[in-house]
């Protein structure tokens with residue numbers, strides 16, 4: 236069991252900054268996701284926690300003890316790679332036993348531990364098989380078994396399901412999450428897949444360009460994005476952004492969008508200049524007397540819902556509505572915004588403005 240604290244951690248490779256002053260806390264027992272686009276610094280962050288890279292500055296704590304400069308062998312953290320390399324000449328039992336045998340554990344104890352771990356993973360019947368003929372999922376289970384058997388304080392997983400096809404990946408992600416719930420071991424998991432992060436994580440750190448953009452629960456990240464980047468990266472289709480030049484006042488619940496007055500959550504700070512109103516597709520409602528009006532350009536049927544593309548004078552919007560609503564391409568419709576769900580951003584900095592919606596989350600930093 237382990238709590239991991241990352242404090243102002245920076246990693247530089249010569250002049251290149253891969254991770255810039257990052258801070259977040261992984262609570263004991265969390266399934267914790269590091270999410271962001273390729274090259275944003277996720278793997279480097281994970282490798283620093285495991286000790287495979289040392290931070291240029293900043294501190295890492297494991298259960299209250301500083302481990303920033305310790306070698307991996309003194310951290311009690313297991314690393315599960317995407318390209319899990321099993322020993323091809325050994326059978327499943329020997330692959331899983333290996334870390335214990337190399338620690339010098341007694342044979343009988345090794346056998347017992349390996350049986351326990353195989354039971355947790357549901358691979359008891361594979362123990363005496365060679366690893367060569369195993370399916371991708373079983374190979375992944377053996378790799379996990381080899382990590383679990385050591386009973387480390389925490390697991391670091393770098394896109395462990397990345398090599399699997401989509402259907403199997405979903406199955407394995409559920410299995411991994413269930414395994415975590417049974418074992419309760421702190422896990423930090425790198426992914427660039429926002430859906431995977433939302434489905435599996437207790438908490439998510441969203442990184443971009445070497446910087447932590449936001450850190451919170453999936454619900455906080457989705458409903459209360461701290462930046463335009465997070466708002467755009469999470470959700471499919473992504474949030475609608477309406478640009479306007481204007482001003483909003485602390486205490487006010489109205490924004491003027493190019494002549495249209497839109498209700499917004501009560502603001503907790505004032506701002507002026509280039510602003511952006513962000514609204515998720517499912518928070519737009521078709522209505523005869525809508526705040527916005529526009530022409531339906533396209534409809535995309537998704538079963539229970541449909542996605543409408545609507546051209547308004549304020550920009551092109553996506554609305555997610557029930558699929559039984561009858562909508563014709565070319566029709567002009569009104570749109571209401573569910574005002575309490577709206578986030579306002581500063582265009583230039585990308586920062587979300589504080590309002591009654593997100594104040595608690597943003598003030599936590």
Ligand code: ATP
Nearest residue numbers: 248251253271272273274275276277278279280427
């Ligand atoms: P991906 O999913 O593509 O691996 P990532 O978010 O995990 O992306 P990192 O692997 O952490 O990104 O890499 C962040 C940046 O640091 C990249 O531009 C990468 O090229 C650079 N980088 C990583 N390791 C080194 C290294 N040893 N030397 C120089 N640059 C490095």
